[in-house]
Amino acid sequence: MLSHLIPLASVFDDVPLGWFLTLSLLMFTLGGLGVMIRRNPVVVFMCIELMLNAVNLSFLSFAAYPSPVVGDPNQAAMSGQMMVIFVMAIAAAEVAVGLGIIMAIFRQKNEVDVDEMSTLRG
Amino acid sequence: MQDDIFKLIWWVLALPLFGFLFQALMGKLVIDNLGPKIGRTMMGAFAVLPILGSFAIAANITAALRALPEDGRSRILTLFEWITVGNLSIPFEVRVDALSMTMVLIITGIGTLIHLYATGYMSEEKDYTRFFTYLNLFVCAMLLLVLGNNLALLFVGWEGVGVCSYLLIGFWYKDLNNSFAANKAFIVNRIGDWGLSLGIFFLMFMAATTLGVTGQGSDPRWLSYDVLLPNIGVMLENYGHWPLAAAAILLFIGAMGKSAQFPLYLWLPDAMAGPTPVSALIHAATMVTSGVFLLNRMSPLFEAVPVAGAVVVIVGCITALLGALIAFGQTDIKKVLAFSTVSQLGYMFIACGVGAYWVGLFHVATHAFFKALLFLGSGAVIHAMAHNQDMRNYGKLSKYIPITFGTMTIGWLAIAGFPFLSGAFSKEEILLETFASKLNWYGLPIGLIGFGVAMLVAVLTAAYMTRMTFMTFFSGEERWKLIPAHAGHGHDDHHDHDHHHGDHGHHDHGPDVHNFFYTDAEMAEIAKRTPHEHHHDLDENHKPHEVPATMWIPLVVLAALSLVGGGWLFFGVQLPEWLASAGVVVHHHEEIKSIPYWIQKVLAKPIFWAATAAFLLGVAWGYARYFKGLPEKDGVDETKWTGFQKAASKQFGIDGTLTWGSINLGKILGDISMAFDKYVIDGIVNGLGGLSKGFGNLFRSMQTGYVRGYAVLMQIGIVALLGYFIYITMIGGAN
Numbered sequence: 001m002l003s004h005l006i007p008l009a010s011v012f013d014d015v016p017l018g019w020f021l022t023l024s025l026l027m028f029t030l031g032g033l034g035v036m037i038r039r040n041p042v043v044v045f046m047c048i049e050l051m052l053n054a055v056n057l058s059f060l061s062f063a064a065y066p067s068p069v070v071g072d073p074n075q076a077a078m079s080g081q082m083m084v085i086f087v088m089a090i091a092a093a094e095v096a097v098g099l100g101i102i103m104a105i106f107r108q109k110n111e112v113d114v115d116e117m118s119t120l121r122g
Numbered sequence: 123m124q125d126d127i128f129k130l131i132w133w134v135l136a137l138p139l140f141g142f143l144f145q146a147l148m149g150k151l152v153i154d155n156l157g158p159k160i161g162r163t164m165m166g167a168f169a170v171l172p173i174l175g176s177f178a179i180a181a182n183i184t185a186a187l188r189a190l191p192e193d194g195r196s197r198i199l200t201l202f203e204w205i206t207v208g209n210l211s212i213p214f215e216v217r218v219d220a221l222s223m224t225m226v227l228i229i230t231g232i233g234t235l236i237h238l239y240a241t242g243y244m245s246e247e248k249d250y251t252r253f254f255t256y257l258n259l260f261v262c263a264m265l266l267l268v269l270g271n272n273l274a275l276l277f278v279g280w281e282g283v284g285v286c287s288y289l290l291i292g293f294w295y296k297d298l299n300n301s302f303a304a305n306k307a308f309i310v311n312r313i314g315d316w317g318l319s320l321g322i323f324f325l326m327f328m329a330a331t332t333l334g335v336t337g338q339g340s341d342p343r344w345l346s347y348d349v350l351l352p353n354i355g356v357m358l359e360n361y362g363h364w365p366l367a368a369a370a371i372l373l374f375i376g377a378m379g380k381s382a383q384f385p386l387y388l389w390l391p392d393a394m395a396g397p398t399p400v401s402a403l404i405h406a407a408t409m410v411t412s413g414v415f416l417l418n419r420m421s422p423l424f425e426a427v428p429v430a431g432a433v434v435v436i437v438g439c440i441t442a443l444l445g446a447l448i449a450f451g452q453t454d455i456k457k458v459l460a461f462s463t464v465s466q467l468g469y470m471f472i473a474c475g476v477g478a479y480w481v482g483l484f485h486v487a488t489h490a491f492f493k494a495l496l497f498l499g500s501g502a503v504i505h506a507m508a509h510n511q512d513m514r515n516y517g518k519l520s521k522y523i524p525i526t527f528g529t530m531t532i533g534w535l536a537i538a539g540f541p542f543l544s545g546a547f548s549k550e551e552i553l554l555e556t557f558a559s560k561l562n563w564y565g566l567p568i569g570l571i572g573f574g575v576a577m578l579v580a581v582l583t584a585a586y587m588t589r590m591t592f593m594t595f596f597s598g599e600e601r602w603k604l605i606p607a608h609a610g611h612g613h614d615d616h617h618d619h620d621h622h623h624g625d626h627g628h629h630d631h632g633p634d635v636h637n638f639f640y641t642d643a644e645m646a647e648i649a650k651r652t653p654h655e656h657h658h659d660l661d662e663n664h665k666p667h668e669v670p671a672t673m674w675i676p677l678v679v680l681a682a683l684s685l686v687g688g689g690w691l692f693f694g695v696q697l698p699e700w701l702a703s704a705g706v707v708v709h710h711h712e713e714i715k716s717i718p719y720w721i722q723k724v725l726a727k728p729i730f731w732a733a734t735a736a737f738l739l740g741v742a743w744g745y746a747r748y749f750k751g752l753p754e755k756d757g758v759d760e761t762k763w764t765g766f767q768k769a770a771s772k773q774f775g776i777d778g779t780l781t782w783g784s785i786n787l788g789k790i791l792g793d794i795s796m797a798f799d800k801y802v803i804d805g806i807v808n809g810l811g812g813l814s815k816g817f818g819n820l821f822r823s824m825q826t827g828y829v830r831g832y833a834v835l836m837q838i839g840i841v842a843l844l845g846y847f848i849y850i851t852m853i854g855g856a857n
Contacts, residue, residue: 032837036830044829118827 020061027054039114041102045095052091056084127186128197128218134176134183134226135216135269138262141172145258149251162250166241169254173237173261177230184223188700195219195703198271198348205274210330211342217271221704224483225268225415228490232407233261235676239498240399242672243505253293253397260286264408268415272345273322276416280318280380283409284311290404291396300395307389314379314386321372325350325423328369332360351422351705358426370423370430374437377413383471384441387464388777394456398501401456406463406497407490413467414482417474421707425477432563434475439575442468444776446582450589451770454511455500458590462537463493465579469552472572478555480701480708484691485548491687492536492545495680499530502673503594506666507602513593514758515602520595522666525674527595529681534591536684538584539737544688546733552576554729577736584740589748589756598751602664 027050034047063080066073106112145165153161187195196219205212216222237257244253260283267279292304322345329344333353343349358366377383382390393405404410417424417434424430445465452458466489474482504511506523520527536545553576559569668674691697702708747753754762763771772778 032833035833036837114829117829121825121827 017061017065021058024054024058024061027051027057041098041112041114044114045098049091049095052087056087059083059087127183128199130179131183131199131216131218131269132201134180134230135262135265137172137176137179138258138265141169142255142258142262144168145251145255149255153251158250162241162245165251165254166245169258170234170237170241172258173230173234176261176265177227177234180223180226180230183218184227187218187220187223192699192703196348196705198346209342210326210344212272212274212345213343214275215271215343215346216269216275217347218269219704220700220702221415221418221483221706222268224487224701226265228487229261229264229268229408232490232494232680233403235679236399236403236407236494236498239402239501239673239676240397242670243399243501244397249293253290256286256289256293257400257403260290260404260409264412267412271347272343273325273347273350274345276419277319277322280376280412281315283404283412284308284315284380287311287393287400287404287409290400291393293396293400297395303389303392303395307393310386310389311379314376317372317374317379318376321369321374321376324365324369324372328357328361328365329353332357347419347705351420354422354426363427363429366423367427367429370420370427371433373416373420373423374413374430374434377416377471378437379413381410381413381467381471382441382464383413383437383468384444385776385780387441387445388780390464391457391460391773391777394454394460398456398497398504401460402494402497402501405460406493410463410467411470411486411490414470414474414486417471418479418483418701418706421474421479422705424474424479425707428561429563431475431477431561432566432568434471435561435568435572436475438468438471438473438475439572440468441465442472442579443575443582444468444774446579446586448770448773449586450582451767451772453514453771455503455513455516455590455594456497456511458513458586459493459496459500462496462583462587463489465583466493466537469549469576469579472576473552473555476556476559476561476569476572477707477709478551478559479706480698481548481551481555483701483706484551484688484697487691488536488544488548488684488688491680491683492533495529495533495677495684496537498673498677498680499526499533502526502669502677503530505669505673508664510602513590514752514756515605516594517597517599517601517752518595519666523668525668525677529674529677530591530595532681532684534587536688538587538740539580539733541730541734541737542689544684544686544691546737547688547692549576549580550729550733553580553733554727557729577732580733580736581740584737585743586740588741588744592744592748593752593756597748601752 031047031049031051031054034050035044038044038047059080063077066076102112105117109116145168149165152165155161156164187197196217198215198217200213200215202214203211204214237254240253240257244250247253263279263282263286265279267276267283270276270279288304288308291307292301295301295304326345329350333344333349333356341349354366379386390405390410394401396405424434442465445461445463445468449458449461449465452461466485470482470485470489473479473485502523503516503519503526506519506526507516532543536543539546539549553573556569556573556576559572561567561569561572698708747756755764756767760768760771769775
């Protein structure tokens with residue numbers, strides 16, 4: 001089933017799973033910091049995408065490496081890849097809704113600073 | 123066959139009710155369609171006819187009742203089961219007996235005459251059908267009061283007449299004073315009704331516990347007279363003297379309110395704000411006597427507890443004396459009659475208190491004759507004198523209004539106690555009964571005190587009634603001619619006057635800018651600018667005129683009753699025996715049944731001569747003072763009045779003091795309640811709210827509204843949660 005991926009398999013042999021997870025962790029952290037620090041909603045969205053993709057990376061990594069827990073490696077690979085497709089679809093939907101909200105707020109306030117959107121302050 | 127006629131009693135109740143519904147629902151329709159003249163005639167006829175029909179039926183029933191043997195003269199008819207609670211049963215039932223039928227005949231008989239009179243008196247009234255709506259409803263409620271066979275129905279009628287009285291006193295409600303008078307009557311009556319309802323509850327409680335326990339409660343209609351009254355003795359054994367006395371006194375407090383006894387008499391003089399037919403029917407002849415009726419009905423109870431009788435006599439004495447004294451200070455002809463009514467009601471209660479219940483009712487009947495006559499006569503005088511009610515502006519009216527003069531003279535002689543007129547009979551009986559009474563209270567001879575006060579009041583009554591009659595019909599000059607005519611008012615159209623019947627207040631005063639009420643000043647202003655109002659001014663150009671036939675026919679009938687009614691009730695009806703058949707307690711002092719016997723004995727009776735002397739004394743005083751002319755001491759200039767008269771005109775300050783006192787006491791209680799509500803109740807509620815608010819304030823600073831803030835918190839939360847999971851799986855789980 002995965003015969004066409006076999007040349008890549010050596011990559012996985014040489015690079016251990018930990019590196020992929022470390023990369024994923026860095027990406028997630030960067031994304032999270034961005035969400036917390038940046039005030040432009042578009043950038044915030046990009047950071048959210050970064051976080052999502054970090055998670056996607058870790059999903060794919062776990063799919064590519066055989067699991068000691070799940071018996072059938074093919075099924076484990078399929079599960080991880082399916083999750084990634086879900087995440088991408090939902091991320092797309094979320095961006096559509098989010099950009100719509102940002103447009104609506106822009107029409108109201110003529111600006112898109114995230115910190116200005118604090119009318120729910122107690 | 124004999125019983126069938128008693129079933130007609132429902133029609134006696136129903137006819138005024140139908141009359142009320144017809145007036146209320148169809149009145150506007152009829153008058154709008156037929157025009158005011160024909161419409162009013164028709165609605166007037168349909169107001170009188172139900173009452174007349176009731177009277178005719180009641181007269182037939184009474185005749186049938188008299189045909190029965192004395193011990194069987196009581197019929198109870200039940201229409202439906204009204205209230206059933208637990209074991210207690212209160213059916214909608216009426217009692218046809220001598221007492222109730224006597225009252226029914228007074229109510230419907232006098233009621234018919236006064237309705238007839240009112241069709242004339244109110245003929246120019248804008249709200250003609252509204253007046254008769256209330257009046258028919260009043261008759262219906264009053265009939266329910268006297269006919270009902272239990273205290274609950276009596277209470278319904280009691281409140282019904284109260285509400286009609288309220289509506290009719292405030293009939294010309296646009297004048298704020300009338301509305302105040304109506305409110306006063308209603309509020310003062312509430313005090314009496316409080317006593318009445320408590321008395322009823324008390325009696326019901328005692329009846330339920332006593333009769334239920336002793337096995338005599340097989341008939342659970344504990345509030346019905348035929349169950350309650352025969353068992354008073356059992357209740358007395360079970361509960362002792364004081365609880366029953368308390369119940370009787372509470373019932374008497376109800377009677378005090380409705381029958382205007384001291385100190386609850388305050389509302390009756392003010393009630394004269396209503397139209398004169400109302401004063402005659404409700405505030406003289408019928409409603410105010412319902413207290414005497416109650417005492418007659420409950421006479422076995424009052425008989426069982428002498429202390430209640432003593433209270434009744436004392437209150438009656440104070441009222442009789444006070445009313446008579448205050449009447450001397452009044453210059454308004456209707457006010458004199460109002461205080462006279464208060465005084466005469468006190469008289470009735472003196473009689474009831476010493477145990478002569480039938481004499482109280484006797485005086486109710488004769489008083490209904492002559493006081494209705496006097497009120498209607500005063501209405502005719504007021505009508506003739508352009509609605510000026512001040513007697514100081516009258517004088518020598520006997521020349522102008524002969525029928526009114528003749529009939530009112532009979533009324534005056536009857537109330538003053540001229541021998542052999544109706545008032546004299548009942549008055550002499552009261553004197554006799556009080557004199558013969560052995561009633562005493564801790565050694566205090568209550569009966570004799572009652573006799574002394576009754577004698578004194580007999581003199582006073584003759585005196586103030588003579589004052590009123592002479593001031594109105596004789597006394598020298600025609601005093602309204604001393605009032606200069608208003609400048610700028612032409613009187614060439616004065617003959618139009620006949621077309622303006624009715625009292626001042628009823629005219630449509632133009633657009634109601636105040637939505638509802640006018641104050642005194644505004645009423646005067648309106649009267650000034652309304653063009654036809656000046657016809658009603660009493661001044662030198664006024665010519666008094668006799669009233670129309672619809673108004674003088676009732677006067678003549680009532681005068682005839684005032685002449686012979688007393689003797690007829692005494693000898694013809696033989697009231698003591700007649701009422702005794704209805705369960706009214708009657709003590710026989712002397713057997714007076716036939717006229718020859720009476721001539722021998724009564725003329726030899728000192729009481730007869732004492733009463734006659736009282737009459738002569740009072741009239742002599744009045745003659746000396748008022749026949750020749752109005753004395754300066756009682757003239758227009760009130761500063762020249764004697765101190766006594768000044769005080770009497772202000773009711774010796776009683777009205778003012780009690781009103782002021784109760785208002786201020788109420789205010790103090792209200793302030794205390796308000797403070798309690800404000801600081802205690804609101805304190806608890808607001809305190810709880812404040813507590814939540816404080817906690818809320820504590821935590822609200824967390825809600826910055828910044829998205830990043832929430833994101834940080836979320837991440838911290840997730841990290842903490844994950845850390846915890848890691849801790850329990852890696853470290854905690856290992857343990």
